Every structure is written in structure tokens, then in C-alpha cells.
Amino acid sequence: MSTDAEAKPGTQPGTQPGTLKETERVQSGPGPGRGPMGGGMIGQKADTFWPSLKRLLARLHPERHKSYAVLVLTVLSVAATAVGPWILGRATDLVFAGLIGKDVLAGGATQEQAVEALRAQGEDDRAEMLESMTLTDGVDFAAVADVLLVVLAVYVAASLLAWLGGYLLNDVVQGTVLRMRSEVEDKVHRLPLGYFDKQPRGELLSRVTNDIDNISQTLQQTMSQMLNSLLTVVAVLGMMFWISPLLAMVALVSVPISMVITAAVMKRSQGMFIQQWRRTGTLNSHIEETFSGHAIVKVYGRQAESERVFAEQNDELYEASYGAQFVSGLIMPIMMFVGNLNYVVIAVLGGLRVASGTMSLGDVQAFIQYSRQFTQPLTQVASMLNLLQSGVASAERVFELLDAPEESADADGLPATGAAARGEVRFEDVSFSYDPERPLIEGLSLVARPGSTVAIVGPTGAGKTTMVNLVMRFYDPQAGRILIDGVDITSVPRGVLRSRIGMVLQDTWLFAGTIRDNIAYGRPDATEEQILEASRATFVDRFVHSLPDGYDTVIDEDGSNLSAGERQLVTIARAFLSDPALLILDEATSSVDTRTELLLQQAMAALRSDRTSFVIAHRLSTIRDADLILVMEDGSIVEQGSHDELLEAGGAYARLHRSQFEAPAEEAVR
Template identity: 60%
Template sequence: MAGPARFLGGQGAAEKSADFAGSSRRLLRLLRPQRLLLTAAVGLGAVSVGLTVTGPRLLGHATDLVFAGIFSRRLPAGTTKEQDVAALRAAGHGTQADLLASLHLTPGRGMDFGAIGTVLLWVAVIYALAGICGVLQARLTNLAIQRVIGELRGDVQRKISRLPTRYFDGQPRGEVLSRVTNDIDNLGQSLQQSASQIVASGLTILGVLAMMFWISWLLALIALVTVPLSVVVATRVGRLAQPQFVAQWKVTGRLNAHVEEMYTGHTLVRAFGRQEESAQAFREYNEQLYAASWRAQSISGFMQPAMMFIGNLNYVLVAVIGGLRVASGALTIGDVQAFIQYSRQFSQPLSQAASMANLLQSGVASAERVFDLLDTAEQEPDPPAPARPERLRGRVAFEHVAFRYKPDKPLIEDLSLVAEPGHTIAIVGPTGAGKTTLINLLLRFYDVTSGRITLDGVDIAAMTRDGLRAQIGMVLQDTWLFGGTIAENIAYGAEGATREQVVAAARAAHVDRFVRTLPAGYDTVLDDEGTGVSGGEKQLITIARAFLVEPLILVLDEATSSVDTRTEVLIQQAMSTLRAGRTAFVIAHRLSTIRDADTILVMEHGAIVEQGDHAGLLAADGPYARLYRSQFAEAAVEI
């Protein structure tokens, strides 16, 4: 959505669900350069899991030692275990006899505290080593992920520098910012929080499963009965939640676009009394975001309780059948204790993976938005063997140029003009006539549909964009300053400029007179909104920036629209000096500012309908004369 549709809270078309599998594969390809780190992390994870799954087996052995000690204390000394088992069977206590037969004990000996202590000490050492390996594994995994996210940010930044102006003209700034900041941050957090856990969970499942089959293949098969149910639940919930996460981040981008638009234009919003409409649009976007987020979190939040319920079913089955196996003497009580711990460890990774699913789905939804930006068609690359004029003089020629922003709506048709070196070309005409479009074509912000534009006989399409734009200085009606000092803003286009050169350009543009009144002078820090200086002063700073560059071609697009009449006269005089020996294109609405132009072009509907100097055009009594008279008539009416 753009402009009024966003402001009035209009709805966009229904969004398609994300390609979860395709985006996930692309994420894995991004991780490929970090495969050494990830391999080391997986190796440490495997060691950690191997040590961790050994712990319950040893604890089960300690339980058997305790249980055997209790039984042996009750048995008479001097007999053997086999004699006591036979006596129990003869007395009709077959279950107790089976239980006693499964134990390793010496009748009458009692508790072997030394053996129990040794086992517990080994358990402590094993768990400590497992913890150290787990910490190292998590650090390596996070290091790899942060490197990938850092490279992804760099890819996005480089991509933005290669995108055509057309893309930014058609996208809300808040939407682009949301993809560059919110979506990449969310992707990084999702991967960081889930990757280590997923690796550990996968290895834990394999290790625990091996130990379960080692203890009892029957109980292991019973424990696996619930796995298909877990997979079905996870798959179904994931498919339902993923479109909601996609919607959540798309609405987040639209909300950010609205907030950014209303914040940058807050003065006009207040001036026109549109606060309530702006707040209403925000509420609508906020409600959409709330609804999408609530649905996404609610659906994905169902997964963990469902997995815990399935895990409890598994626990009940193992406990009941395991108790029966102990009673029959097929297993020791320590084996069952260890198996119950393993069954818990087996279901826990499944629950953790389920809890990570919402993070992964959210991260993949953000990744898809970033990939969409990275897949956007770029501007045509510079030619491999760029041309350059043999001698730069500043002669610009438009030869039968045609251009249209939309294929079905022509704007400029068969336009030809020549700007000789050192001449000033003024371009006038009504709004929408194509004046600024000519400048966009000259700077190659857009490429011509047909025809060509040459600089000193060389087609600018055969030059590099940087090489072309290095010869052009531009002052726009909309001023742009960045966060930094006034001196840094003036020197923006001239790398390595000295303070003396900055001050000289400031004096030429009449910036020096008001900068001297500021407490920090040229070291006064401005924010990106230029707070602390007026609109006219901001425009003077941008004009000083153009003075310092000393370009071959000068482009002025209503460059004095925000200054007072006296300052405008001074700037016109300074610009006359600046334009000497340079080709200049001046777009102006106030015709009084272009009387001294060498050639005045009058444009209507993308075509030049009249050209000449000021006096000749007035004498011709054509479109220019009508424009000129209408301005003075308006001024008289106002007076």
C-alpha cells in the first residue's frame, strides 16, 4: 500500500503462505561457509550428549547397589544368593525369588558405600564434562550464526546500493527499514535461540534411543509408539502456524511504514488536524498485528502442551510395563529407573523442539522477507568496459529521448535538446510536465526508454554511474542532512576537503554568516532532521556542499525555494560565479530567478513547446509569456 491507502488504513491483498521448506534450505546454504565451526560444535555436542546419556545408566547402577545392600542385610550371612533364591521358590515366593535373582549381592554383607561413592563421583565428573562441552558447543554455534547474520546484513546493504531508484519510489521507507532491521534481528535471535537446542535435541534423541535399546528392546519399542503421534501433532501445528507468522511480519512492516511516515510528517499532521485519522490508522494496523501475533503464538503455543501430554502417556506406559518386568526378574530396578530417565530425556527433546518451532517459524518468515529483498531485480550493471569522454567539457545532448514510468503511460516522447559547455539551461513548466524527470534521466536514476543522452559525445549509458555522477553537483528542493557537524555536512561530497575549503564554500553560499552565530560554529552537531537550523539555512548548507564539489555540471532543482528574497539574490550572484565555465540545469517555478539563463526550455506534457532567452520568449507571447504574466498577476492579486 502507498500514500493515502496507508494513511486511511486500507487493506492489502491476502498474503500467500511462506515457502517454509525452500526458505529453510536457503538458510542452510547461508550456514555452509561456517561448516568448520558448525562441525566442531556438532562434535562437542555429540561428546556432551554421550556423557549425559551415560549418567542415568550409572545412577541406575548406584540404585541397584543400594537396593542390593538393603536385600543383603536382610539375608543370613554364610549362605549364597542361589541358596536364598531356591529357598524363596520352595516357600512359594516366586516373584521375590525372581527379583532377588536379578540382583548382584552377597547375603549378610549390607551396603557397599565405597562402591556407591565411586559411582556417584563418576557421575559428577561425567556431568561436569558434559556441561563444559555443552557450553563450548553453544558458543561455537552462536559464533557461526552471528557471522552469518553479519554477512547477511552486509549482503542486504550491498543489495540496497544496487537497487534502482524505481524500487524505493514504490516502497514505503518504513517497510524497507523493517526488513533491514526488524526481520534480520528476528532471524538472528530465532537461529541463536534454537540452533544449539536443535542440535543438542537431535543428538540426545539418538543417544537416548541407543541406551534404551541397550537396556530393553521391548520398553524401547513401547516408548517409540508415541513418536508418530508427536510427528503428526508437530507437523499439523506447524502448517497452521506458519501463515500466521508470515502475516505477523508483513503487518509489522506496514505498521513501521505508517509510524515512520507519520513521524517524519508530524508537523503537517498537526497542521491539518489529522491526528485522529493518523491514530485511527495506527489502531487498525496495531489490531491487525495483534490478531496475527495472537493467532501465531496461540497455534504454536499449543504444540508444547500437546507434546508434554504425549510424553506423559509414554511415561505411564514405560512405568507400568517396566514394573512388571522388574517383578518378573527380567530387569533390575536400577534398569527401570534409568529407562524412565531415558524416556523423559527422549520426550524432552521432542518438547523442546516443539517449543522452538514457533521461533523457527517466525525466523523463517522473517528470512523470507529478507530473501524477497535480496531477490529484487537490480539496476542494470555498469558496462564491463566503460567509456569516458576524451576531454570533459560539459556538453550534454538529449537525442530523441522517450521515457515512461509505466509502460502504458508515456511521459516524454522524442525530446531533443543540447546544452553547450558553460551555458545555463533553465527548465520551466507546469507541475507534471517532466522537468525533474529530465534530471533523473541525466543522473541515470532512471534509464531512457528509447533514444540516448550524451556527455561530450559519449552515451552516458556506456559510462559508469559513479563516473557520470562524479561530474554532476546537485541541489534539491528537499534538503537532506545527516547526523554530524555542519562542516561534515558541507564536506559530504568532497572527501579529504580541508577546513579552509569548507569555510570558503560556506562563505560563497552565505552559510558562514549564520554559522558564526552558533556557539560551536562549524562544529555544531546536527541530527538527521537538521534540528537547530531553519529550513532556509539547511538549504544553504546543501548549496555550500555543491560549491565545494566544484562539479562539471550543476543541477539546481528549486534550490532557493526556502530562502528569503535578499538571500536568494545573494545566492544567485554566487551561483553566477559558480556556473562560470560549467553547464547548469536550473528547474525553477519563480521565473524571475532565471532571467539571465542562456536558454529557457518550456515543457508541457513531456515535450519542449518553446525555447529561447527571456526577452525573446516574452516577445513571442507564447506559453512562457503566459506563465510569466500569470505569476505577476497572482502577486498583484495577493497584494
Template identity: 60%
Template sequence: MPGMPDPAAKIKQFGPTVGRLVGLLTPHRGTVWVILALGVISVALSVTVPLLLGEATDVIFNGVIERFEGVPGGGVEFGALGTVLAWALGMYLASALFGVVQGRLVNRVVQPVMYRMRSDVEDKLHRLPLRHTDNQPRGDLLSRVTNDIDNVSTALQQTISQLLTSILTVVGVLVMMLMISPLLTLIAVLALPLSGVAAAVFGGKAQKRHSAQWRHTGLLNAHVEESLSGHQIVRVYGRQAEAVDEFRLRNEEVYKATLGAQVLSGLIMPAIQAVSNLGYVVLAVLGGLRIASGTMSLGDVQAFIQYSRQFTQPLTQMAGMAGVIQSGVASAERVFELLDAEEQEPDPANVVPPAPVRRGRVEFERVSFSYDPDQPLIENLSLVAEPGQTVAIVGPTGAGKTTLVNLIMRFYEPESGRITLDGVDITTMRRADLRAQTGMVLQDTWLFGSTIRDNIAYGRPNATYAEIEAAARATCVDRFVRTLPHGYDTVLTEDNTAISAGEKQLLTIARAFLANPALLILDEATSSVDTRTEALVRKATEALRASRTSFLIAHRLSTIRDADLILVMENGRIVEQGTHQALLSRRGAYHRLYSTQFTAPVS
């Protein structure tokens, strides 16, 4: 898919991405230091316990030996044994308590960070230019906002708690092992390079698969979103089998990438565990020999072997978390790519608010624009729409009709030239001020899950019920709303089965009319309306045209006969302009378009 990253690509910047994730924790550095302190205390207590248990073993072992040798008063000193075991139990409980508190604090750090990241992504989406969202599959965007952020949350949660504890445990255990026997410690540490090699080999391969996993997940989501949004079209054209095959293909890619990532990540821990078990056998043999030679006590050997298990266990945990970390970093990089995407040009500072009296004169002055630099679309276009005029724009598909509207609304910026509204360059205006003066109705209707009244009032939330109903009457909405069981309080669901496609379009027209804009843009707004309703809507808009400038983009030329000015566009240029009758009399491009729609003789 054009514009999508290579699914097989590795994480581009592992170190900087991790550093950026750590930077998100800066506002909570005080809590992070508390978490670190609790981790140190918890680990210190837990690593001290094996030493105490070694002392308990020596108390029992020495007591048994004394009893066996018949030493007077010899035997196990249960008082001393009880004291040692009580200290061990207390340290275990205290360590667990500090661990619980640490876990709760980790939640208090991670969740606000995720909350802020979601908010940043939401704000970013509103600052992105339309060009970005047009070129990006919606399913992939949704995957970045939902799946990837959730995956980052999981990775941070486990990293801050488990990884921190594991690192501290390794350090603490290593210190205790050196205190008992530097020689045996050296032997235990020699196993680490083998574990590191295993982790590096499998972890490096897993990193590539995890990156592919989340990218393929985005592609799968994009396909599912397209299939669901176009479900009726898929069924009408009998393309269910192709849609299922495409889903299976995408699902197979996700399955293979996920399976490969999980298998490789899963191999890290067994490989390290095998090295650990081998080291355990060597230490047990050497420890036994040192006991036999009298250079170490049984309790010291027991404590050291227990430490050796504690030493490899956190390493194994860190290796097991390698997959989680790789997956989380891959997701974080996708989220940061979205956050770092180029934004639309900011509004100019110190903008003077628009005058309350709006005329609505729109002028294009030698405007040039193209979506693709290699394919010019609009070149040196100049036109003027006088206040109150109805300007119709017609032409074949791809001529640049909708592009003109996108430029007026500043969804895209012209490459050269300028567009003025009442003599003011629109690039010197805030987008919110510009769009507040514009009402727009698109060919594709957009209604949200609420009442009909709320959907109409979306363009002007503070409108009264009387104003909403007046706009509905003016746009032929009132007549069908009154037939519904709940009238204006009818709740529209996602499929909107309560009303027809044409009635949905009328609701969007009523919404634009209620906003009372200086400019009115209708982009194929009557395409879903029947002929009788089209005539009623055209009649209802006649009174509105006297006070506002209107742009009508239409393929059905019957809707623009009464326009004050008709622009005929071909290949981004205005090839003809004039009134309906004037253009017909020229027998040029407009005449050809008109003739293809009406078989009756053209007068």
C-alpha cells in the same frame, strides 16, 4: 499498500530458504564440525548417566533385599555405589563443560554470519535502482535490515545449539532404550505419531501467523517512520488523531498476528507433553509388571523410564522451537527477497576515465521513458544544453521536469534513445564518474548530524577550510554562520533548530558549489529561500555559470528570467523553448504560467 506482499501469505519457499541459511554456514564448516563433535560427546555422556544411575539403584535395592532376607555378608555395597555415583557425577560435569564450549563456538559461527548478512544488505541497498526504493516503504526496508536480521540471528542461534542437541539426544536415548528393552521401546515410540500430528497441525497454522507477524511489523514501522518524518505537517493539519488511529490499526494487526502465532506455537508443547505423560503412565505400569515377573530389574525400569522422559523432552523442545524456526525462516525469506531484488545495470567494464578537461555539453537524442509502462511520460525527447548554458525547465507538476534530471544522473535508465555528455553516451560511463562531474541540490534538504563545516565539505571531503569558507561566502552562507556561537563548528542536530529552513537550503547549495562540478542541477533549490536571499543566491551563481552547464527546475519563474534557455514541458514533451522575453512574446504556455504568478501586466 501497492507493491507489498499479502500479509496473510505463507512462507513461499521454506525448504530453499532453510537450505540457503545453511549455506551461509559453509565458510565456518570446520567450526560446525567441531560443534557437532562436541554435541555428540556431550550427549553421549549425558545419555549414559541414567544407565549408571540404574546400576546404583540395583546396588541399593539388591543390598536391601539381601539384608531383609538375612543373607550372610549382605547389604548395600557402598564402595561400589560410590564408584558408580562418582562416574555419573563426572559424566554430568563433563557433558555440561562440553555444552558450554559448544555454546561459545555457536556464537563464533552465528555472529560472523549475521555480520556478513548485514554487510550484504547494506551493499545491496546501494546497488538497488532508485525505482525499487521509491516503490518500497522505508519503514519496511528498515524492518528487513534490523528486525528481520535480528530474528534470523535468534533462530540460527537456537537451531544450531538446541536443535542439534535435541536431535542427538533423541538418537542416543533411542539406542540406550533398545539396549534395555526393545518391547518397551516400541511402546514408547508409538506415541511419536500422535506428537507429530499435534506438531504438524499447530505448526502449520503458526507458520502462516509468523509470516503475517513480520509483514505487519514492516507496515507498522513504515507508518511510524512516515509519522515521525512528517511530524510537523501532521500537527499543522491537526491529523494527530488520524495518525494515532492508523497506528492503532497497524498495531492491532501486529498484535493479532503475534498473539495468534504465539498461541499456536505455545499449544504445540502442551499437546506433545500430554501425549508424553500418557506414555509415561503406560511405561510405568508395564515396567512394574515386568519387575514383578522378574524379566527386568528395578534399575533397568528406572533407567528406561528416565530415558523415556529424556526421549520426549528433546522432542518437546524441538516442537517448542518450531515457532522460532518458522518465524526465523519467514524473516530470512524477507531478507533474501531484498538481497535477490533486481539491481541496477552494472557499469560497463574497461571504462576509460573521463578527460580532466570537461566542457559540459548535454544532449538528449530521441529519449523515451515512463515509470509505468501503461502510462507514457517522456516520448522522443531531444534537446541540447551547450557548455556553460543555464537551462531552466518549467511546467506544471507531473510534466516530467525532475524526470529529466533523474535520467541525466542515471537514477533511471531511458527506455530508448540516448543521453550524451560531451559526446559520450552516459551509459558507457561509470555512474561514479558521471556523478562526480555533477552537483545536485534538491528541494528537500539533507543534512547529517555533524558540524556545518563537515556538511559543506561532504561534496569534497579533501577541501581546505579556506575553500569551504569561500564556497560559503559565494552562496550567502557565511553571513549567517558567523552569527552562530560556534560558527562553522556548530553541530547540527536531527531537528536542526539552530538554523532556518532557508539556511538549510543554502548549506546544500554551498555543498554543491564546493564540489566544483561540470554540471549543476538545482531542483527547486530556492523554494525555501526568502526573496532577498534568492536574489543573493542568483547573483552568486552568475560567476559559476560561465564555466559549467546548469539545469534549473523551478516553479517560481522569477528565478529563471536570466536563463540562457527555458524549456516549457507538458506531459513529457517540450512544448516551447527560448529565452524569457522570447517566450513571453509568443503568448503561449510560458506566458500562461507567468501570468498566473504575476498580476502586473506582462510586457
């Protein structure tokens, strides 16, 4: 955004390297891959999992009525699913009783007679089994069909209830994520410029895109499956105790085993997931920087270095991802092993109880199904914890962004006519620094008269761009104040202040859209004639007609289908059309050719008429006609005056002038 080094500090204001927080230490590290997508989270303790999860779930509160409906529908669906095996067991009992009864009752004997005969033969177990059954002479297929129809109806109802619950849950999750994205977007606009100076772009992009997408996926999958699984465990456990308390107690032995295993794996994998997302951000940062500066990488022959850094960071991401997935992936097979052992024990005990007549075959069949249904949701919950940890790690990073300090509160507001009118700009004993240990601007005082053009010159890092950043309230001074027409700019809402200021930077920035859209960016309600007038005044019209679609030409990403000079002309036209009260030009003509620069100087002279203008320049030829030239060194104004006055003074300005004009002339003579 600026030409001066001070506008993009490399360290955090007010923080010593040795006292950086863990997240800041990552972000301030050296190298092209520092921080972007994952820079905030490293090695955070696992005890942040529950507070972050609680905070994430609290965001469902606006959707609480739908959430309650989801809960009711899920309970009904799970209840219907849970009762299904018990009903199906009745069909098994009918088939078994029919098959046994066909043999036992074949000779015309009654069930009671068959039982007594078995007791007389000393087969008490078989006698108990027959006595507990209702024998029939053959299978009653009509009764079996009725039971199966009931089971079918129950399962269809369970499926419909589950579908409706899933439909509502999707609405709940997407509504929650929609609000979260909006909060992040609003937060970004409330963050001070200093936050972006210290935060690589990839870091912000990752939190807004990757992390929120991961949260959405986590909520969608874990809420549906975990809720269903937990309710299934409760319902199945209730049915198991109803059928056989003894076998239910045996089945419960697997629960503490499962909890111990899950807790141990979670404790190990939580930090690994945080590392995984941090490594993802670091790698994405490097990729973003390398692709954005692809031409520079090639020009300086740094492809091999870029590939080496990529390979190192890619390997680190592989190691972090492999470790996280491997450790968390241990939960499922271990849980399946525990479940299979439980299944074997229940099958053996159930068979013995059927033989002893204390349980029916249908109840054993139902109980075995319940035992599988009991361990399966526990396994699903354990596997979902894998995804949940990843989602909560992303939530922590998003919350870290949402908790970042914001710009100081805006003033209640003044009418637009009271802010930044075409008049006087006054600095009164202004002091500012990005780092308290390195003062930049100290005790700066100056007055820019109404309608005057103030040029600011000086070496890189002198504080030139910082001055205009203070006028725009991108930063606020630590001492002193800045007034526009006698009004302290801190008493004016930032939006009102900035709406009256036009700014053209050396680094052009065009947005996706047509050339017409970019010119009208600062004034969307501009008419076609006003856009054309601004284009002609700034010589955009001269090159637009050579493009295939004229003003409807769609600008590629980063404006790559326009030359650097053409992009600059578009940004100047944008400022021209907005008709600002205060104009700031930061090396605005540095990217255009000499002939166009001369023409633009004429256009900008008209643009600057009747308004106060600040012009930051390195080429002194562009500011000869300025009403006031300020020469800055180390944050202070060391000279001020007109071009001729400063040359006569023979000071810092004269030295700059000689370095640009006389030295090259002497070299040419030699």
C-alpha cells in the same frame, strides 16, 4: 528527492492493478500505513517454508568447518549426557542390593540359599529378582561414591563440550548474519531508484533491521537447541533399546503422535506468522510516516484520523500475533500431555519387569530418566518450530529483497576525464515513462552548450525533474540516448558519472554529524580552508557563528535545529565544495528568504561559470539570466529561448510570467 509528481510514481511501471503479484498488491495499496515493514508477504503457502529454510541454512556454508566442529562437540556432549543416567543406575543398583542383601543375608545364608528358599515357598518372582542381583551385606558406600564421581566427571565433560560448542555456534551464527546484513546493504546500493519510489521506507527498514534480527535470534536458538534435541533423541533412543527393547518400543508410540500433532499445528500457524510480520510492517510504516510528518498531522488536525488508523492496524497486529502465538503455543502442552502418558506407562511396565527379575531397579530408573529425556527434546523441537517458522518468514522477506531486480550492469568504465567533462549535454530523441500506459517524455531532443545555464520551467508533472534524473542515470530512457561531450552516458560507470555531477534539491537532506561533516560530505578530503571558502561563498558562514558550537554543531535528526533556509544553504555549500563538472539545481533557493536568495543567485552564478548547469525553477525571477530556457508541458519542450525572446513570443512562457507577476500586480491595484 524531487519536486515533480512524476519522480515518485504511485503505481508500478508496466503493471496493471489487476495483475499485481500478491506482494505488490500490498505495497501499492492506499493509505498512510501501506507496506513499509511487512509489505511483502501475505498468505504465502506453507510449502515455501522448506525451500526458504534450505536457502537460509545454505548461508552457513562459509562457516562449514566451524559448523562441523559444533556438530562433533554436540555429539560428544549429548553422548556423555546420555550415558550418565545408565551409570547413575549402577549406583542405584548398589544401594538397592545392599539394602536387600542386609535383610536376606542377615542370618548367614548365601544368596543362592535365599533364592532356593523363595522358590520352595512358591515366590518365583522374588526369587528371579534376587537371582538377577549381586547382593551385599549392607550398602557399599565406597563403590557408590566411585560411581557418583564417574557420573560427576561425565556431566562436567558434557557441560564443557556443550559450552565450547555454543561458543563456536555463536561465532557461526553472527558471522552468517554479518554477511547477510552486508549483502542487504550492498543490494540496496544496487537497486534502481524506481524500486525506492515504489517501496515505502519502512518496508526497507524492517527487512534490514527487524527481519534480520529475527533471523539472528532464530538461528542462535534453533540451531543450538534443535541440534542438541535431535541428537539427544537419537542417543537416548539408542540407550533405551540397549536397556529394554520392549519398553523402547512402547516409548516410540509417542513419536508418530507427536509428529501428527506438530505437522497439524505448523500447517495452521505458518500463514499466521507471515501475517504477523506483515501487520508489523504495516503498523511500523504508519508510525514512521506519522512521526516524520508530526507537524503536518497537527496542522491539518488529523490526529484523530492518525489515532484511528493506528488503533485499527494495532488491533490487526494483535489479532495476527495472538492467533500465531496461540496456535503454535498449543504444541508444548499437547506434547507434555503425550509425554506424561508415556511416562506413566513406562513406570508401570518397568515396575512389573523389576518384580519379575527381568530388569534391575537401576535400569528402570535409568529408563524412566531416558523416557523423560526422550519426550523433552521432542517437546523442545516442537516449540522451536514456533520460532523457526517466524525466522523463516523473515528470511523469505529478506530473500525477496535480495532477489529484487537490480540496476542494469555498469559499463566496464572510462577514465574519469572522459565522463561528464565541462561541456556539452545532448538529448537525442529521448523517450521515457514510468508507466507504459501513461507516456511522459516522448522524442525529446535538445543541446545544452558547454558552460551554459539551461533553465527548465513548466507545470508540476511536466517532466522537469525526470529530465535531470535521466542525466544522473537514476533512470534509463526507454528510447533515444543522452550524451555528455559526445559520450553516451550508458557507456560510463554510474559512479564515475555521478562523481562529476553536483545536485541541489528542493528537499534538503542532511546526515547525522556536524555542519562541517555535512558540507564536506561530497568531498571528504577537503581542507578546513576549502570548507570555509565554500561556506563563505554560500553564506553558511553568516549564520554558523550564531550557533553554540559553530561548525562543530551537531545536526539533529532531520536537521530540526536548523531552519529550512539554513539547511538549504548547507546543501548548496556541499555542492559548491564538490566543484562538479555538471550542476543540477532543483528549486535550490525555494526555502530561503528573498534577500538570501539574491545573494545565493550571485554565488551560484559564480558556481555555474565554465560549467553546464540545469536549473529547475518555478519562480521565473530566478532564471532570467539563463542562457537557454526550456518550457515543458506533458513531457515535451513546447518553447525554448532566452527570457526576452520567450516573452516576445507571447506563448506558454509569457503566460507563466503573467501568472506570476502581472496577475498579482492587477490584484494589488484592485
